Structures are given as structure tokens and as C-alpha cells.
Amino acid sequence: MPRTATGESSLARAVRILESFTLDEPELTVSEVARRAGLPLATASRIVGQLVEYGLLGRGPGREVRVGFRMWELASRAxxxxxxxxxxxxxxxxxxxxxxxxxxxxxxxxxxxxxxxxxxxxxxxxxxxxxxxxxxxxxxxxxxxxxxxxxxxxxxxxxxxxxxxxxxxxxxxxxxxxxxxxxxxxxxxxxxxxxxxxxxxxxxxxxxxxxxxxxxxxxxxxxxxxxxxxxxxxxxxxxxxxxxxxx
Amino acid sequence: MPRTATGESSLARAVRILESFTLDEPELTVSEVARRAGLPLATASRIVGQLVEYGLLGRGPGREVRVGFRMWELASRAxxxxxxxxxxxxxxxxxxxxxxxxxxxxxxxxxxxxxxxxxxxxxxxxxxxxxxxxxxxxxxxxxxxxxxxxxxxxxxxxxxxxxxxxxxxxxxxxxxxxxxxxxxxxxxxxxxxxxxxxxxxxxxxxxxxxxxxxxxxxxxxxxxxxxxxxxxxxxxxxxxxxxxxxx
DNA sequence: CGGACCCTCCCATCCATTGAGAGGGTGTTT
DNA sequence: AAACACCCTCTCAATGGATGGGAGGGTCCG
The missing domain is CATH 3.30.450.40 (GAF domain)
Incomplete structure (x- = not known):
């Protein structure tokens, strides 16, 4: 069942994923990210994987996900x-x-x-x-x-x-x-x-x-x-x- | 001539665009972004437009593009x-x-x-x-x-x-x-x-x-x-x- | 007023993206 | 030790959002 429920760009989804991190909860599991961003688990897992690869997200010692160091670096150029x-x-x-x-x-x-x-x-x-x-x-x-x-x-x-x-x-x-x-x-x-x-x-x-x-x-x-x-x-x-x- | 030279995800391109901003040159034109990220002008223009819409990039008073406030906000949660x-x-x-x-x-x-x-x-x-x-x-x-x-x-x-x-x-x-x-x-x-x-x-x-x-x-x-x-x-x-x- | 830049929109094409589900983890409860 | 409840990643066929050359229209400068 491909491309069905979408109607939005992958970029929009990536941004929604980045936005699911808050000051109070800077570390989330992939499932939690999927829930907050309103995405299917498989999709969230894939995009999180990419964002980690590009450094915008990072992984803790376990599997938890957090905002990445590279993101901070890029943003400090604001x-x-x-x-x-x-x-x-x-x-x-x-x-x-x-x-x-x-x-x-x-x-x-x-x-x-x-x-x-x-x-x-x-x-x-x-x-x-x-x-x-x-x-x-x-x-x-x-x-x-x-x-x-x-x-x-x-x-x-x-x-x-x-x-x-x-x-x-x-x-x-x-x-x-x-x-x-x-x-x-x-x-x-x-x-x-x-x-x-x-x-x-x-x-x-x-x-x-x-x-x-x-x-x-x-x-x-x-x-x-x-x-x-x-x-x-x-x-x-x-x-x-x-x-x-x-x- | 669509989808030809690609072989990469739109997310990867968006990240390349974000990375074209440096500490020394925090403001770029869309053309400059396209050049640095190695993207066709039309493509760069479109992705920059999206990133601006999502707040990861911002526009100055002219048409120049810079890293957006939202990006800083998201990153500060690192x-x-x-x-x-x-x-x-x-x-x-x-x-x-x-x-x-x-x-x-x-x-x-x-x-x-x-x-x-x-x-x-x-x-x-x-x-x-x-x-x-x-x-x-x-x-x-x-x-x-x-x-x-x-x-x-x-x-x-x-x-x-x-x-x-x-x-x-x-x-x-x-x-x-x-x-x-x-x-x-x-x-x-x-x-x-x-x-x-x-x-x-x-x-x-x-x-x-x-x-x-x-x-x-x-x-x-x-x-x-x-x-x-x-x-x-x-x-x-x-x-x-x-x-x-x-x- | 010509030339050299800029930038955005259009649109036919098609490949990267999609998401259910399988398969396999780990940790807690019964 | 089995059952449960979570986790997470990978696969794969179908497809619609992304693509980029070019058109059209800006602005600036000499």
C-alpha cells in the first residue's frame, strides 16, 4: 500500500520528527517519535536512520534518539x-x-x-x-x-x-x-x-x-x-x- | 528530464543545503546555495523554499537566505x-x-x-x-x-x-x-x-x-x-x- | 538600453519513497 | 520458562511526489 496516506513531502515529515523533541524530553525511542510525528513506525524508523546518518539526530548508548551535535553546529551559524x-x-x-x-x-x-x-x-x-x-x-x-x-x-x-x-x-x-x-x-x-x-x-x-x-x-x-x-x-x-x- | 541525475534522497539534498552555510558566510543567495550544494538552481530554489516554510531556513530583508531561528531552537534541545x-x-x-x-x-x-x-x-x-x-x-x-x-x-x-x-x-x-x-x-x-x-x-x-x-x-x-x-x-x-x- | 546577474514557476516523466508485515530483539510479568 | 509487551529494522511491489530544463520576469549596473 504505497504512497497512500501521504500528501506531504518527506522533508515535511523529517521536520515533524525533529520537532517531536522537546526541552523536557530530549531523548525519545523511535516508537515515541513515530507516535508524536504521526508516522507509521517503519517510516519513522527509516527517516530517523537517515537523519542519524546525516548527523542531525544522534543515538545514545542504548537505542534512544536525540538531537545531534551536527544540528547544534549548523544552527549556531544562525x-x-x-x-x-x-x-x-x-x-x-x-x-x-x-x-x-x-x-x-x-x-x-x-x-x-x-x-x-x-x-x-x-x-x-x-x-x-x-x-x-x-x-x-x-x-x-x-x-x-x-x-x-x-x-x-x-x-x-x-x-x-x-x-x-x-x-x-x-x-x-x-x-x-x-x-x-x-x-x-x-x-x-x-x-x-x-x-x-x-x-x-x-x-x-x-x-x-x-x-x-x-x-x-x-x-x-x-x-x-x-x-x-x-x-x-x-x-x-x-x-x-x-x-x-x-x- | 526528470529524476535523472539523482540517486539520492531529497533529505540528503536538504542537509547538503543546510551545510552550505558557514560561520564566515551565514547568508547566501539561492544561486550560491545551488552552487555549493551541487544542485540545479530550480531544485535548490524549491528545497530552500520548503526549508524556509518549515523554519529551518530564514530569509533576510532582501532575498538572501540564512539559517532559521527554528533551527536554533530545535538544536538547543540537543x-x-x-x-x-x-x-x-x-x-x-x-x-x-x-x-x-x-x-x-x-x-x-x-x-x-x-x-x-x-x-x-x-x-x-x-x-x-x-x-x-x-x-x-x-x-x-x-x-x-x-x-x-x-x-x-x-x-x-x-x-x-x-x-x-x-x-x-x-x-x-x-x-x-x-x-x-x-x-x-x-x-x-x-x-x-x-x-x-x-x-x-x-x-x-x-x-x-x-x-x-x-x-x-x-x-x-x-x-x-x-x-x-x-x-x-x-x-x-x-x-x-x-x-x-x-x- | 543592453547585458549579467538574480529568482520562481511550469510540467511531463519516473524513481525514490512508502508502509504493512515478517522476523527478531529485550525486558518484565505470570 | 513461558507468556506478554514492548521495542526495532528490513523487505518489497506499487506509485505519486520530486525532478530540472527552460520560460518568464525580476533587479542591478555602466
């Missing part, structure tokens, strides 16, 4: 991430050294916030964000900053959707989100205490490129107490430095 | 890189803060050295290594460490090949390389002054996992002068810390 990261890294380090806990760099991708880089102290407060991890924009300080300075359509789309709640402090009404965005634009930074986790405060500022466009958000996560606001000047200064490095 | 990087990052930061210049983490991949992470000061001495960049093992201090503690077959393969020369100091004879490897094993670290660039000294130490296996090299690049050796204790201490974090 220009958008690289130039921003290179410009930001020294400032992110300084920020981390001074403020402690977590210092992060995030960008907008689709309608979500993606963290490009994160520096964490070993004894830092909890933090749910992960490098390459995604969060809805209304949850985190980075997201609110990126929304506030982002395209109007994005704001409308996010405001139109139900706002997921993570703690008692999370913004869950469009009105409150709108008010927060206004406040961020007035103040030039976002400070959200206990929105992601009750013990943590996120503080974020916009990073502007040479043209004045907001291209990223720089943020720190600190304990949820009165001293949190003192991190704002360091953030603003670091964001300016990154902007200058971006030419 | 387990081998992630756990080592996460364990090493805090120590790499401390090392960088204390020693200055460049602090790097490298692993062996194939018969080459690949840099997983690098922290650089803005005013640091020159450094040719790049994140996701490759170097032949005999050139750099990281490479020599990874060779010294690596599998015997690797040493034989590298010793059998011609040893490329970068500066007057570069190791170019098998005898000298063998002697250097012995010295590294005796001392527990590698110090190569002026091998990559005459003004820079590389110092590297092995990073061991919980089983005592050498899984990476930790290194710093400092100015080529008498103070260089003083970085060794800090490197050794950091490598032990990383090893402990790897459980």
Missing part, C-alpha cells in the same frame, strides 16, 4: 541569534556579576517570548525560563517589555486570547495588561513581582539597535522583596551598552 | 551540549572574571576540536576560535589536552596527517607533538605560547565527568607573556568544579 548574543554577552556577564541570580536575554518569536541566553548563579531563586524555552508574553517581565514596544497587532492578538494564570499575581485581564503596558512605556522598564513564581521578581528593559528599534529584552530575576527595584539602573545601562555594540 | 554547558557555565564565568580575556569550553567531535562556549572581554587579545567553530587538535591548547586524554586511535590518526602550521611556534612534527602530549599528561595541563597567534597563549586543562573520563577541555587565552602560567591553578579548580556538577 545569524540573527549570533550577532545579538555576541553584542550582549559581555554586558549580560557584568549584569549577572553585579545583580546575581539570573540575567537573561529574550526576543519575540511568533507571539511568544524565547530566551536566547541566561546566566544563573548556583544559589539563585527559581526560574522557569530556559534557553530556547518559550513563554507567553503576558507572564514575564521580558514578555511585557517586548509587547509594550512591539507591533500593535501583537498586542491585539495577545489581548484577544485568554491569559493563562501561573500565580495569584499573574496578569489575567486584558485591562490590567493594557495598564501594565502603558506603565512600562512611561517608566521604560517592567517590574513584575511574583507573576511567574511567588518568590521571584522579574525586571526587564528594552534593548534597542542602532535604529532605535526594540530588538530584545534584557532582564534579571531576583528575590521578591523591596530591594528588587535597585536593579533597574544597572539594567538600563547594560541595555544601552548592548545597543551601542549593535552599531 | 542534550549532549546542554548538560555540559549548564554545568560549566558558572565556572566559566568565574574563570573569565578572574583571568580575563577569553575563557572557553571545547569538546572533541570527529577528529576536530569544537568550541561549545566562549566568554570574551571586550579588550581581549586575538582569538581565532568561535562558538561552533572547529580547529585541528594540534593547533590549540584545548586540542592538545583533548588529544592527550583522548582515545589512542585519535592520536594515531592526527599524528599520521600533515600538521598544518599557523605561526612559527605551531607544532608541525609528530615527534614534537608526541613530546607535548607526554608533557601534558605529566603536568595535567597544556600551555601553548604563540601557537595560534604570536601574541596569544592558550592554557587548557581536562574536564572529567563523574566516571573520571575526560569529556571536555577548559581553556583560557591570555597575552603571550610570563604571567600566563599563573592562570593554571584557577583552571584546574574550575575544571574540578565542573566535574562535580556533572555528578
Amino acid at each position: 545569524a540573527p541569534t549570533r550577532s545579538l548574543r555576541n553584542a550582549a554577552m559581555p554586558y549580560l556577564e557584568d549584569l549577572h556579576a553585579v545583580v546575581g541570580h539570573h540575567a537573561q536575554l529574550a526576543v519575540l518569536q511568533g507571539d511568544e517570548v524565547v530566551f536566547l541566553e541566561r546566566l544563573s548563579a548556583r544559589d539563585a531563586v527559581v526560574n522557569y525560563s530556559e534557553i530556547a524555552g518559550r513563554l507567553p508574553p503576558h507572564i514575564s517581565s521580558s514578555g511585557v517589555v517586548l509587547m509594550a514596544y512591539g507591533p500593535a497587532e501583537l498586542q491585539e492578538r495577545v489581548l484577544a486570547r485568554p491569559l493563562e494564570s501561573w500565580t495569584a499575581e499573574t496578569i489575567t485581564t486584558p485591562d490590567r495588561l493594557r495598564a501594565t503596558l502603558d506603565q512600562v512605556r512611561r517608566r521604560g522598564y517592567a517590574l513584575l513581582a511574583g507573576h511567574v513564581h511567588r518568590d521571584a521578581t522579574g525586571i526587564a528593559v528594552p534593548v534597542r539597535n542602532g535604529l532605535g528599534e526594540v530588538v530584545a529584552a534584557l532582564s534579571v530575576i531576583v528575590p521578591n522583596d523591596a530591594r528588587a527595584v535597585s536593579a533597574v539602573p544597572a539594567l538600563l545601562a547594560a541595555a544601552r551598552g548592548i545597543g551601542r555594540s549593535l552599531r | 542534550a549532549p551540549t546542554r548538560s555540559l554547558r549548564n554545568a560549566a557555565m558558572p565556572y566559566l564565568e568565574d574563570l573569565h572574571a578572574v583571568v580575563g580575556h577569553h575563557a572557553q569550553l571545547a569538546v572533541l567531535q570527529g577528529d576536530e576540536v569544537v568550541f561549545l562556549e566562549r566568554l570574551s572581554a571586550r579588550d581581549a587579545v586575538v582569538n581565532y576560535s568561535e562558538i561552533a567553530g572547529r580547529l585541528p587538535p594540534h593547533i590549540s591548547s584545548s586540542g592538545v589536552v583533548l588529544m592527550a586524554y583522548g582515545p589512542a586511535e585519535l592520536q594515531e590518526r592526527v599524528l599520521a596527517r600533515p600538521l598544518e602550521s599557523w605561526t612559527a611556534e605551531t607544532i608541525t612534527t609528530p615527534d614534537r607533538l608526541r613530546a607535548t602530549l607526554d608533557q601534558v599528561r605529566r603536568r595535567g595541563y597544556a600551555l601553548l605560547a604563540g601557537h595560534v597567534h604570536r601574541d596569544a597563549t592558550g592554557i587548557a586543562v581536562p574536564v572529567r565527568n563523574g566516571l573520571g573520563e575526560v569529556v571536555a577541555a577548559l581553556s583560557v587565552i591570555v597575552p603571550n607573556d610570563a604571567r600566563a602560567v599563573s592562570a593554571v591553578p584557577a583552571l584546574l579548580a574550575a575544571a574540578r568544579g565542573i566535574g562535580r556538577s556533572l555528578r
